[in-house]
Amino acid sequence: MLFVTKPQLKTRIYPNDPVRLPKRKNIALRVLTALLIMSVALFGLRHTSKISFAGGLRAGCHKQHRNISTPRNTLPSYYKLPSGDHIPSVALGVWQAGKGEVGNAVKTALKAGYSRHIDGAWIYRNEEEVGQALRESGVPRDQVWLTSKLWNTFHEPQTIESTLDDSLAKLGTEYLDLYLIHWPVATMADGNPDLGLSENPYPTWKKLEELVDKGKIRNIGVSNFNIRRIQNLTANPLKIRPAVNQVEINFWFPQPDLIKWSQENGIIVEAYSPLGSSKRVGASLAVPEVKEIAAQLCMTPAQVIISWHVQRGTVVLPKSVTPSRVEENFQVRALPQDAFDKLEMAATSHKPERGMKPNKSWGVDVFG
Ligand code: A2P
Numbered sequence: 001m002l003f004v005t006k007p008q009l010k011t012r013i014y015p016n017d018p019v020r021l022p023k024r025k026n027i028a029l030r031v032l033t034a035l036l037i038m039s040v041a042l043f044g045l046r047h048t049s050k051i052s053f054a055g056g057l058r059a060g061c062h063k064q065h066r067n068i069s070t071p072r073n074t075l076p077s078y079y080k081l082p083s084g085d086h087i088p089s090v091a092l093g094v095w096q097a098g099k100g101e102v103g104n105a106v107k108t109a110l111k112a113g114y115s116r117h118i119d120g121a122w123i124y125r126n127e128e129e130v131g132q133a134l135r136e137s138g139v140p141r142d143q144v145w146l147t148s149k150l151w152n153t154f155h156e157p158q159t160i161e162s163t164l165d166d167s168l169a170k171l172g173t174e175y176l177d178l179y180l181i182h183w184p185v186a187t188m189a190d191g192n193p194d195l196g197l198s199e200n201p202y203p204t205w206k207k208l209e210e211l212v213d214k215g216k217i218r219n220i221g222v223s224n225f226n227i228r229r230i231q232n233l234t235a236n237p238l239k240i241r242p243a244v245n246q247v248e249i250n251f252w253f254p255q256p257d258l259i260k261w262s263q264e265n266g267i268i269v270e271a272y273s274p275l276g277s278s279k280r281v282g283a284s285l286a287v288p289e290v291k292e293i294a295a296q297l298c299m300t301p302a303q304v305i306i307s308w309h310v311q312r313g314t315v316v317l318p319k320s321v322t323p324s325r326v327e328e329n330f331q332v333r334a335l336p337q338d339a340f341d342k343l344e345m346a347a348t349s350h351k352p353e354r355g356m357k358p359n360k361s362w363g364v365d366v367f368g
Pocket of ligand 1: 093272273275276277278281302303317318319320321322325326329
C-alpha cells in the first residue's frame with residue numbers, strides 16, 4: 001500500500017462506495033463535456049482563421065500544404081530598389097478597371113493590407129477614382145506604393161512635368177513611388193511618331209531624373225522595353241538607372257530570358273497581364289498543371305499562378321475589380337520546388353504568344 005499512488009489508492013479504497021461513485025461519474029461526465037466543448041471551439045477557431053487569412057482557399061479545402069507556410073518557403077513580400085525603397089511584390093493592377101468599380105477594388109486591396117501597391121497609369125483614365133479611394137481608405141500615404149506612367153504623347157521634356165502634375169493631382173498625392181515611360185514610343189503633337197526620341201529617350205529620361213531630384217517621383221523605370229531598348233537607354237550618361245521594366249508576362253508569354261537578363265543587370269521586372277488578361281484568364285486557370293498544383297496545395301489556380309510569378313522574382317500586377325478576387329490574389333505562397341519546376345516547364349515549353357499587341361498606328365516597331 002505504501003507504494004500506491006493517490007488515484008490508485010482512491011480506486012482501491014472506494015470501489016463500491018455508494019456516495020462517491022455517482023460523484024466520480026459526475027466528474028467524468030463534466031470532463032467529457034468540457035473536452036467536447038473545447039474541441040468544437042478549437043475546430044471553429046481553425047475554420048474561421050483559415051477563412052479570414054486565406055480568403056481564397058479552394059472551396060472544401062481546409063488544409064494548407066505544410067511546405068507553403070514555413071518561413072523557409074515564404075515568398076518575398078517586397079524587392080529592394082537601388083534607391084533603397086521596398087517595392088511590394090504583389091500589386092493591384094488597374095488597367096481596364098472601369099469607372100465605378102476601380103475605387104472599390106482599390107479600397108479592398110488597401111484593406112486586405114497584405115501589399116498596398118496600386119499600379120496605374122495616366123492613360124487608364126481612372127486616376128481620379130483611384131485617388132478618391134485612397135483618401136476614403138484612410139490609409140496613410142506612406143503606407144501605399146503608387147505607380148503611374150508617362151503616356152506616349154508627353155515624352156517631349158517640356159510636357160512631362162505638367163503631365164506628371166496632372167496624375168499627382170488626380171491621385172491626390174505629392175509624389176509617386178514609381179513613374180514609368182509607358183512605351184518606347186514618343187508621339188508628336190501631329191500624331192506622327194518621333195522616331196529619334198522613341199529610339200533614344202535620353203531627353204525624356206533626363207527630365208524624369210530632374211523630377212526625382214525635385215521630390216515628385218521616388219523611382220523611375222520603363223515599360224514594354226526589350227533588352228535592346230534598355231541597352232540603348234543605359235548607353236547614355238544616366239544619373240539614375242531604370243529601376244524597373246514592366247512588361248507582359250504570363251503562362252502564354254513567360255519571357256524567361258528577359259527576366260534572367262534583368263536580374264543580372266539589377267532591374268526589377270514587373271509582370272502585367274499575369275493571368276493572361278481578360279482574354280486568356282480562363283485558359284490560364286484551366287492549364288492542367290495549374291489545376292493539378294492548385295488541388296494538391298489547396299490553393300486556387302489564380303493563387304498558384306500569382307505565386308509562380310513572385311517565385312520567379314518578378315513583381316506581379318493582377319487586375320481585378322471583384323473584391324473576393326482582389327483578396328484572393330494577395331494570398332501568395334511559395335510553391336514546393338517540384339511544383340514550381342513543373343509549372344515553369346509547362347509555361348516555357350510551348351510557343352510564346354504575346355497577348356498585348358501595340359497599336360500599329362503608333363508607327364514604331366515597339367519590340368524590334
Ligand atoms: P475581374 O476584374 O472581373 O475580377 P490580368 O491580371 O492577367 O490582367 O487578368 C485580369 C482578368 O482576370 C480580369 O478579367 C479579372 O476579372 C480576372 N481575374 C482576376 N483575378 C482573378 C481570380 N482570382 N480568379 C478568376 N479571374 C480573375
